[in-house]
Amino acid sequence: MNARLPLRAETAISVASPLEVMARLRDHFVEHGTVSGTDERWTVAFDIGEAEALACDGHVRFRVAAADPTSLAYLQWGVAEHVCEFAPAEAPEIVWKGGVIPGAPLPYFREMRVLRARQITPRMRRLTLAGRDLDRFSHGGMHVRLLLSPETDVKPVWPVMGKDGRQAWPEGPRPIHRVYTIRRIDIAAGEIDVDFVLHEGNETPGANFAREARPGDVVGMTGPGGGGLREADWYLLAGDETALPAIGRMLEEMPAGKKVVALVEIADHAERQELQTKAELDLRWLSREGRPAGTTKLLADAIRALDFAADASVFVWAGCEHAAAREIRAHLHMERGLPRRNSLIAAYWRHGMAGEVENSD
Structure with a gap:
C-alpha cells in the first residue's frame, strides 16, 4: 500500500462467497475511486486513502490506509457497512486490528457549542458554533451531520467507535441527526457557521434548534463528507x-x-x-x-x-x-x-x- 499513508488497519471477515462479496464491493467502489487488480485481489484508491481486498479460504482480508484518523475511520466504516449490506444473511463478525480503539471517541466527532445566532433572511438563520481541533473539517467535504438533543435540556449520548469500525451507541437518549453545510470555517478561532432553513411544521428538529438556540447550547457534529466539484471550464x-x-x-x-x-x-x-x-x-x-x-x-x-x-x-x-x-x-x-x-x-x-x-x- 501507499507508503505516504502511515495509518493502517486490517480485518479478516468470514463469508460464504468471498469472490461474490468482493465483486459487489468492487462494483460499488468503482463509482467512488480508482480500482486496480484482479478478482481475487484488488486495491481501490480514494481521495482519503486506500483499501485492499484479498480473497482467502472462506474469508476476505481487508487492509485500509490513510493519512489521518478521520479518513482511516471512514474507510473502516465503509468496508464494514458494505460487507454487511452485501452479505446480510450471514451477519458477519468484523473485528479490526489497528485504527481507533473500540469504545474510544470517534475521530470525526466534535462537541460544539453555540456562540451566536443571526437572521440572514426571513427564512434563513445562521448559527456560529465553536469547537476544538477543526482543521480536518476544512477539507474532504463541506457537509457535516449535526446531532441534536431529542428533548429540551436533555444531553444525548454521543457515538463511539465500534469494534466493527462503525458507530456504536452507549446507553442513553440518542440524538436526532440532520446534514448541513459548513458555510464558513475559521480554524484558528475554532468556529464554523451553519445556515438553517426555517421550515414550518412539527418534524423540523434542525429548524427548531436554530430558532431556539442560545449561546452555550451543545450540539454534536460528525464529518466532513459529501462530494465536491471536479475540474471543468x-x-x-x-x-x-x-x-x-x-x-x-x-x-x-x-x-x-x-x-x-x-x-x-x-x-x-x-x-x-x-x-x-x-x-x-x-x-x-x-x-x-x-x-x-x-x-x-x-x-x-x-x-x-x-x-x-x-x-x-x-x-x-x-x-x-x-x-x-x-x-x-x-x-x-x-x-x-x-x-x-x-x-x-x-x-x-x-x-x-x-x-x-x-x-x-
Whole structure:
C-alpha cells in the first residue's frame, strides 16, 4: 500500500462467497475511486486513502490506509457497512486490528457549542458554533451531520467507535441527526457557521434548534463528507434554499477565470442573499412566489432552457428535493448525454417526508 499513508488497519471477515462479496464491493467502489487488480485481489484508491481486498479460504482480508484518523475511520466504516449490506444473511463478525480503539471517541466527532445566532433572511438563520481541533473539517467535504438533543435540556449520548469500525451507541437518549453545510470555517478561532432553513411544521428538529438556540447550547457534529466539484471550464450550480449554503460556499471558493451559472430556487424575493465570488457569475434567482417548496419544476425547467454542450468542459452540481433531483438527473444523462462523471446531483430532501434522503449521483 501507499507508503505516504502511515495509518493502517486490517480485518479478516468470514463469508460464504468471498469472490461474490468482493465483486459487489468492487462494483460499488468503482463509482467512488480508482480500482486496480484482479478478482481475487484488488486495491481501490480514494481521495482519503486506500483499501485492499484479498480473497482467502472462506474469508476476505481487508487492509485500509490513510493519512489521518478521520479518513482511516471512514474507510473502516465503509468496508464494514458494505460487507454487511452485501452479505446480510450471514451477519458477519468484523473485528479490526489497528485504527481507533473500540469504545474510544470517534475521530470525526466534535462537541460544539453555540456562540451566536443571526437572521440572514426571513427564512434563513445562521448559527456560529465553536469547537476544538477543526482543521480536518476544512477539507474532504463541506457537509457535516449535526446531532441534536431529542428533548429540551436533555444531553444525548454521543457515538463511539465500534469494534466493527462503525458507530456504536452507549446507553442513553440518542440524538436526532440532520446534514448541513459548513458555510464558513475559521480554524484558528475554532468556529464554523451553519445556515438553517426555517421550515414550518412539527418534524423540523434542525429548524427548531436554530430558532431556539442560545449561546452555550451543545450540539454534536460528525464529518466532513459529501462530494465536491471536479475540474471543468465552467460550472452549473443549481439548488433550492436547502442547497444555498453549499452554493454560496462553492462560489466563494471558486477561483478567478472560471465561469459559473447559478440557478437558485427560493420562496420569494426576500430570500435573496449577497453571494461573493471571484468567478464570472451568472446568478439567476427562481422565486416560487408563495408556492410551497417541492411543488414546482422551476429548477428542472431552468436547466432545460439552458444552452450548453454536454461535454467535458462542464460540471453540473445540484442539490434539491428528491423528485426534482431525479428529473434533473434524467434530463442531463438521458436527454443531453452528459457523462455521469461530469455531475453530482443530490436529493437533499423529499416532499412530504421528514428526515434525510440518501440519494446522490
